[in-house]
Amino acid sequence: MSLKVTDLTVDIGDRRVVDGVSFEVPDGARVGLIGESGSGKSLTALAILGLLPDGAEAGGSVLWNDRELIGMPDRELATLRGDEIGIVFQEPRTALNPIRTIGRQIGESIRIHEGVSRNEARTRAIAEAARVALPDPERIVARYPHQLSGGQRQRAAIAMALACRPRLLIADEPTTALDVTIQAEILELLLSLVEDDGMSLVFITHDLAVLSQIATHGVVLEDGRVVETAPISTLLSAPTSLVTQGLLRDATATLWRAPASRGSGAEPQTEPPGGQS
Amino acid sequence: MIRYTLTRLALLLLGLLVASVLIFLTLRVLPGDIAQLIAGTNSTPEQIAAIRERLGLNQPLPLQYLEWIGGVLRGDLGSSLLTGSSVSAELAQKAQVTVPLGIMSLTIAILFSIPLGVLSAMRRGRAGGTGLSVGAQSLAAVPVVWAGMMFVVVFAVWLGWLPAQGFPRAGWNDPAAAFRSLLLPALTIGIVEGAMLMRFVRSATMQAVGQDYVRTAAAKGLTRNAALIRHGLPNVGLSVITVLGLQVAGIIVGAVVIEQLFSLPGIGRMLVADVSARDLPKVQGELLVLTGFVLIIGFLVDLVHRVIDPRQREAS
Amino acid sequence: MSAPETRRRVPETRRRARDTRTSARRRRWAWLRRLWSLSTGRFGLIVVAVVTATAIIARFWTPFDPRQVAIENRWALPGWPHLLGTDGTGRDILSLLMAGSRTTVVVAVGAGVIATVIGIALAALGALTARWLRESVAVLVDILIAFPVLIIAMMISAVWGGSLAVVIWSVGIGFGVNIARVTRPELRRVLHSDFVLAGRASGLTPLQNLWRHLMPNVAPVFIVQLSWGMAVAVLAEAGLSYLGFGAPVTEPSWGLLLAELQQYITVYPLSVLWPGLAITFTVLGLNLLGDALREATDPTLSRGRDPLHPPRGAIRHVPEVVA
Numbered sequence: 001m002s003l004k005v006t007d008l009t010v011d012i013g014d015r016r017v018v019d020g021v022s023f024e025v026p027d028g029a030r031v032g033l034i035g036e037s038g039s040g041k042s043l044t045a046l047a048i049l050g051l052l053p054d055g056a057e058a059g060g061s062v063l064w065n066d067r068e069l070i071g072m073p074d075r076e077l078a079t080l081r082g083d084e085i086g087i088v089f090q091e092p093r094t095a096l097n098p099i100r101t102i103g104r105q106i107g108e109s110i111r112i113h114e115g116v117s118r119n120e121a122r123t124r125a126i127a128e129a130a131r132v133a134l135p136d137p138e139r140i141v142a143r144y145p146h147q148l149s150g151g152q153r154q155r156a157a158i159a160m161a162l163a164c165r166p167r168l169l170i171a172d173e174p175t176t177a178l179d180v181t182i183q184a185e186i187l188e189l190l191l192s193l194v195e196d197d198g199m200s201l202v203f204i205t206h207d208l209a210v211l212s213q214i215a216t217h218g219v220v221l222e223d224g225r226v227v228e229t230a231p232i233s234t235l236l237s238a239p240t241s242l243v244t245q246g247l248l249r250d251a252t253a254t255l256w257r258a259p260a261s262r263g264s265g266a267e268p269q270t271e272p273p274g275g276q277s
Numbered sequence: 278m279i280r281y282t283l284t285r286l287a288l289l290l291l292g293l294l295v296a297s298v299l300i301f302l303t304l305r306v307l308p309g310d311i312a313q314l315i316a317g318t319n320s321t322p323e324q325i326a327a328i329r330e331r332l333g334l335n336q337p338l339p340l341q342y343l344e345w346i347g348g349v350l351r352g353d354l355g356s357s358l359l360t361g362s363s364v365s366a367e368l369a370q371k372a373q374v375t376v377p378l379g380i381m382s383l384t385i386a387i388l389f390s391i392p393l394g395v396l397s398a399m400r401r402g403r404a405g406g407t408g409l410s411v412g413a414q415s416l417a418a419v420p421v422v423w424a425g426m427m428f429v430v431v432f433a434v435w436l437g438w439l440p441a442q443g444f445p446r447a448g449w450n451d452p453a454a455a456f457r458s459l460l461l462p463a464l465t466i467g468i469v470e471g472a473m474l475m476r477f478v479r480s481a482t483m484q485a486v487g488q489d490y491v492r493t494a495a496a497k498g499l500t501r502n503a504a505l506i507r508h509g510l511p512n513v514g515l516s517v518i519t520v521l522g523l524q525v526a527g528i529i530v531g532a533v534v535i536e537q538l539f540s541l542p543g544i545g546r547m548l549v550a551d552v553s554a555r556d557l558p559k560v561q562g563e564l565l566v567l568t569g570f571v572l573i574i575g576f577l578v579d580l581v582h583r584v585i586d587p588r589q590r591e592a593s
Numbered sequence: 594m595s596a597p598e599t600r601r602r603v604p605e606t607r608r609r610a611r612d613t614r615t616s617a618r619r620r621r622w623a624w625l626r627r628l629w630s631l632s633t634g635r636f637g638l639i640v641v642a643v644v645t646a647t648a649i650i651a652r653f654w655t656p657f658d659p660r661q662v663a664i665e666n667r668w669a670l671p672g673w674p675h676l677l678g679t680d681g682t683g684r685d686i687l688s689l690l691m692a693g694s695r696t697t698v699v700v701a702v703g704a705g706v707i708a709t710v711i712g713i714a715l716a717a718l719g720a721l722t723a724r725w726l727r728e729s730v731a732v733l734v735d736i737l738i739a740f741p742v743l744i745i746a747m748m749i750s751a752v753w754g755g756s757l758a759v760v761i762w763s764v765g766i767g768f769g770v771n772i773a774r775v776t777r778p779e780l781r782r783v784l785h786s787d788f789v790l791a792g793r794a795s796g797l798t799p800l801q802n803l804w805r806h807l808m809p810n811v812a813p814v815f816i817v818q819l820s821w822g823m824a825v826a827v828l829a830e831a832g833l834s835y836l837g838f839g840a841p842v843t844e845p846s847w848g849l850l851l852a853e854l855q856q857y858i859t860v861y862p863l864s865v866l867w868p869g870l871a872i873t874f875t876v877l878g879l880n881l882l883g884d885a886l887r888e889a890t891d892p893t894l895s896r897g898r899d900p901l902h903p904p905r906g907a908i909r910h911v912p913e914v915v916a
Contacts, residue, residue, distance in 0.1 A: 051492055051501075074500050082498035089496075094489035097508050099515070099587055112498040144587045160497060292736040299740075303748045418824070418877035420831040422851055423869030430862040441858075530743040534832050538855070549836055552751045560751045564744060571739050 001065055001084070001167040001200065002026050003048070008060040008070075010043045010052065010224070018043050019224040020060070025168065030194065030201040032211040032232070034247060035221035041204045042090075044221070045170045049087060050077040064168075083113045086161035090173040092153035096145035102129070102156050103141025109163040128159040132189060151182035155189065162193060168200045175210060187214060208244075209251040212236060220244050281583060289576040296568045297349075301342050304557050345561070354562030359554060364562035367547065374444055374543035375532055378459050378466075382528050385467025386474055391517070394478025395510065398486065399502065410479060416472030421531045425465040425538045432461055442540040462539045466531040470524055474517070481516045485509030515586055522578040526571050627889040634885030637820075640878025647691050648698040657685035659692040659845055668861045677867050681857045686864060690871050692845035697827055697875060700760055704826035705819055707765025712772030712818075719773065720780040734774050742767035742829050746838055755838030757830075757846075764829045768822040775818055776811055783810045813890030820883030824876045831872050847872050 003025040010018035018040040025031045033041045047058040048069060062069040064085065069077065081087075089095045097105060106128050107121030116124070122141065129137035132155040145153055154174060161169060171190060175183040191214055194201045203215050211218060211232065218235045220228040220243055227241040239245050329335055336344075348355060354364035393409055400406030416424075433441035439461045445454040485491060486505055494504035533545035540546070544563065551559045628634035656674070663683030671678045677686040719730040746755075746763035753759065784807075833839035834848025842849065850868040857864060 049496065051495055054486070074502075078495070078498055078500040078503075081496055087496045089489060089493065091489060095493045097490040097494070097512075099511060099585075100508075108494070109497040146587075157493070160493070164498075288732070288735070291732070292739065295733070295736050296739070300748060304752055414880065415873065415877055418880055419873045420828055420848075420851070420869065420876075422832060422835050422848075423865070423872065426851070426855060426858060426865050427869070430858055430865070434859055434862065526739070526741045530741050530832075533743060534836060537836060548747060552747050553837060555751060555754075557751060560747070564748060567744060568740060571741070572736075575739060 002063075003168055003200065003202070004061075004063040005044070005048070006061040006063070008044060008047060008058065008062060010040065010047050010056055010058050012056045017056075017224050018047065018058075021219075021221065021224070021226050023219045023226065023229060025200050025202055027167075028198050028200055029217065030203065030215045032215035032218040033202060033204040033221060034206065034208060034211055034218050034235075035243070036206055036247070038223075039221040040224035041221050042172050043224075045087065045172050045202065045204055048170070049081055049085060050074060051081075051087075079113075082109050082161070082166065083164045084166050085168045085170065086164075086166035087170040087172065088154070088157050088161045088174045091177050092150055092157055093145075093177070095157050096153060098145055101142055101144055102148070106141070106156065106159050106163055109160050113164045124163070125159075128163050129156070131162075131193075132156070132159045134159070150178050151186065154178060154182075154186055158186075158189065158193070162197075165197060166199065168202065169194060170202045170204070172204045173206070176205065176207070183210070190214065206247065207251060208235065208247050220247070278583070282580060285576055285579055289572055292572045293569055296572065297346060297565055298342070300561055300564050300568070301345060304561050305338065305341065349562075349565065354566070355558040357551075357556055357559045359556050364559050367559075368544060368563065368566060371542060371544045371547050373449060374459075374541050375536070375545060377449075377455075378463055378532055378536075378541070378543060379525075379528050381459060381463035382466035382470065382531065383524065385463055386471035386524060386528070389468060389471035390474035390478050394475040395482050395506075395513070397475070398479045398482035399505065410476075413472045413475040413479070416469060417476060419469055419472075421466060421469045422534050422538055424469050425462065425535055428461055428465050429538075444541050444543075458539075458541070462532075462535045462541060466528055466535055470527050470531060473527070474520065474524055477520050478513065478517060481513040482509065485513050488512070515582065518578060518582050518585070522571075522575040525574045529567060529571065625889075628885055631885045631888060633881040634889060637878045637880075637882025637885055640874055641882060644694055644875050644878075645698055647694040651691040651695055655685075655688035655691045657688045659684060659688040661685075668857070668864075670863070678861075678864060680854055680864050681861070686867050689845055689850055690847070690867055693847040693850060693868065693871070696757065696840055696844055696846040697830065697872075700757060700764070700830040701823040701826045701879075703761035704764035704768065704829075705823050707761060708769040708772055708822050709815075709819065711765060711769030712776060712815075715770065715773030716776040716780050719777040720784060731777075734770055734777075737766075737770040738774060740767065742825065743832065746829065746833050750833075750838040755833065755836075755841075757840050757844065760826070760830050760833050760839045763833075764822070764826040768818075768825055772815065772818045772822065776815055779811045779814050780807070783807055813886070816890070817883050817887045820879055820886055824879035824883070827872060827876050827879065 005024070006022050008018055008021045009016060021040070021044055023031065023033075033044060035041050043052065043056070046052045047056075048062050050058075050069065050072065052058060058070055060070060064080070069080075096102070103122055103125045106125040107118075110116055110124050111118075111121045125141050126137045129141055134140050134152060134155050140148070140152075145156070148156065158174070169190075174190065175186050178186060187210065190201075190203075193199070201215070203211060205211055208218075215232055218228075218230060218232050219226055220235070220241060222241075222243045227243050228235070228239065230240075235244055236248065239248055345355065352365060354368065356363050357367075393413070397406045397409035397413070400409070429441045432439045440458050441461075444458050445451050447454070449455050482505075486509060488509060491504050491509045494508040495501045499507065529545075532543065533548060535541070536543040536545035537549055544567075548560070548563050548567075551563065629638065656676070661684060663679070665683065666675075667679055667681050667683040669675050669679040669683075675685050675687065677690070679685055680689070715730060715734060719727050719734065722730075742763050745767050746759055749759045749763060830839055830846065831848035831851065834846045835852045837852070840846035840849050847868040851865065854864045854868070
């Protein structure tokens with residue numbers, strides 16, 4: 001199950017906001033899309049799934065298991081979404097329908113793709129809620145989004161995205177809108193879920209420190225173009241582009257004290273690596 | 278929830294009170310003399326005095342007000358100055374025309390506006406959507422009287438399908454004829470009000486399209502349209518309910534004018550006639566009923582909205 | 594350096610200050626340019642201009658005397674010399690329309706003025722005074738909203754008889770309350786905002802402070818409401834004149850025209866088309882102007898409107914609500 005993006009473009013009106021982005025996500029890989037805000041990373045993710053807002057058009061090629069996603073009719077894309085490719089968004093506050101219970105929303109994923117009954121969906125939803133470590137799953141599925149905390153809402157969103165065990169998960173800045181204390185928990189959760197299932201992961205962020213804990217390779221975007229593609233360790237130790245160097249500077253101090261940086265390949269550093277001005 | 282209901286109820290009662298006071302004051306406090314106006318120019322002072330006595334105008338104002346309100350609470354809205362008939366009785370009788378008219382108009386407005394509003398929002402930017410939007414804007418700018426006239430020209434004069442005026446004397450004992458005579462008026466009000474409602478539905482739907490949770494629903498595996506319909510529209514419906522109260526006020530106003538145009542013996546036409554005739558006690562009663570109706574509808578809509586929206590259901 | 598040059602050398606600080614003032618002035622009119630660039634804004638401005646121009650022209654000249662009857666020439670179809678034909682008594686419809694535009698303009702402007710005064714007064718009362726007064730005004734406004742303009746007009750007509758003044762005052766009161774409701778939160782927001790406090794701290798008198806900070810924030814919301822309010826006024830005039838509570842028979846009015854031409858519907862339906870179109874276009878223009886003003890002065894489209902409480906009480910207008 002692999003994703004291959006070639007020369008992806010996104011036009012909004014006559015502005016080209018994503019300009020020839022290419023990268024690959026082999027089976028089981030964990031790739032980060034990094035860049036400042038406005039660099040086009042979120043739009044790239046949306047383009048892959050055909051979820052671009054009205055007025056935006058995608059071009060180029062996105063191959064998922066040798067199926068071309070660009071230009072695929074929405075009805076076909078919909079069968080892929082949630083079932084083979086899942087996505088978690090940045091803002092848990094608005095990502096959930098305020099007038100439906102959590103249980104129904106998680107269950108909906110399952111009902112769409114597997115056509116199970118309401119009751120069965122509810123049972124499965126409880127199981128999924130437990131899987132993402134939501135407290136008291138039996139009671140929480142009857143709650144509404146506004147009754148949950150930010151971290152809990154994001155867990156629910158993750159449960160919704162993974163309910164049908166997709167092969168690829170796209171996480172669009174899933175921790176950015178959360179409290180710093182919660183961020184680490186959510187990251188841990190994501191990492192364990194991804195590893196347990198052997199899913200591929202595309203992790204979008206602007207924070208190199210966060211990325212170092214969860215991805216093996218990084219694709220750096222600036223103004224809709226790829227400026228650097230390298231393993232995370234290289235990006236951290238010897239970044240070649242100015243953008244990456246800037247991002248490195250902005251990265252939080254947790255970078256240096258990350259002994260459990262699983263999958264980053266970076267050795268724990270005792271002082272900031274050289275190569276930055 | 279209980280506390281909210283009680284608060285709104287208190288506000289409703291306060292509103293009714295203030296409305297009644299306003300109506301009473303406006304119709305009693307005059308730069309002229311009602312009695313003189315009613316008696317006419319060739320009246321003698323005794324005639325004027327007699328009228329004053331009959332109307333109870335010599336009592337202090339607050340007392341007059343209390344008398345009136347006391348009567349209202351007992352169901353007696355006063356009697357006509359000219360014919361002496363009971364206001365409540367006449368209202369009840371004319372209601373058999375106006376209430377069905379209002380219900381039909383509201384139904385048509387909703388049936389007309391919601392599908393078209395959603396459609397025009399979903400097709401935003403493409404030819405269909407813009408056309409619908411422009412159409413709605415134009416329809417909403419049309420004076421309801423003129424719309425009625427145009428409908429009469431097309432459906433009654435040219436096509437002859439529906440009556441141009443009047444309500445069967447047998448009333449609802451001849452339901453088919455009664456319905457037919459209300460159809461064109463209801464269509465007029467319904468479409469014009471519907472156009473306004475449609476603009477609202479359109480913008481509420483456009484807002485729903487942009488909502489994150491609609492995108493999440495599509496990300497789960499629904500097609501984009503299905504996501505909009507299943508997740509966006511219920512939220513749109515919620516905001517439509519809020520505006521429904523406004524629509525009712527608009528329909529009442531429309532009915533007043535339309536009943537005049539189509540010569541329907543309803544409350545609206547009666548009100549117009551009474552105002553022209555300066556039959557103040559009657560006007561007082563009628564206005565109170567109408568305003569009270571609008572206030573009550575507003576109260577009910579608030580309540581329904583509160584019940585349906587889970588965000589507001591629990592005490593903070 | 595020659596003498597003239599020396600004289601012309603302006604101190605750097607003063608030049609920068611002057612540039613700021615010019616660019617500020619240019620920014621102030623930027624919204625006008627944006628308004629024109631919107632198709633809705635253009636349409637609205639053109640309609641308003643045409644109607645106003647017609648009203649002014651009609652004061653001095655119309656193709657025919659609108660009151661002149663000529664029975665032998667009644668029900669003439671549009672053509673020459675009666676461009677829009679004649680009515681059942683031979684009066685020229687175009688002249689009647691032109692004359693009627695005067696009434697329309699008078700009503701719209703009059704209602705606008707009254708609505709402005711009442712709206713600002715109520716909003717100020719609701720924002721600037723002691724707490725008990727503020728709360729009572731808020732409650733009062735919420736109750737008054739429930740009175741449709743037509744009902745207010747009937748109340749007044751029942752007592753004083755119908756007239757254009759009744760129309761103007763009814764719309765003024767009805768929509769003034771609406772304006773108050775919409776501007777009051779803006780007013781309060783600005784009053785409690787930091788830059789107002791900063792202004793006080795920097796030594797401006799309260800009045801200067803208010804003016805400088807209030808105006809640019811409240812004005813946009815206010816102008817939009819005013820535009821919509823004038824649309825309501827035109828519709829109200831049409832409806833009330835039709836019912837007989839508006840323009841007296843001696844005044845030309847589009848609403849009155851509708852009433853008069855109604856009797857000829859079976860004979861000459863086309864005649865009713867013109868006054869209706871006139872009203873529709875005027876109202877449409879004012880509505881679109883309001884929409885365009887909203888877009889031009891507030892690109893985020895999020896201020897001045899509370900999606901759960903759209904303005905009520907207008908005779909018949911639900912402005913678009915977008916949160």
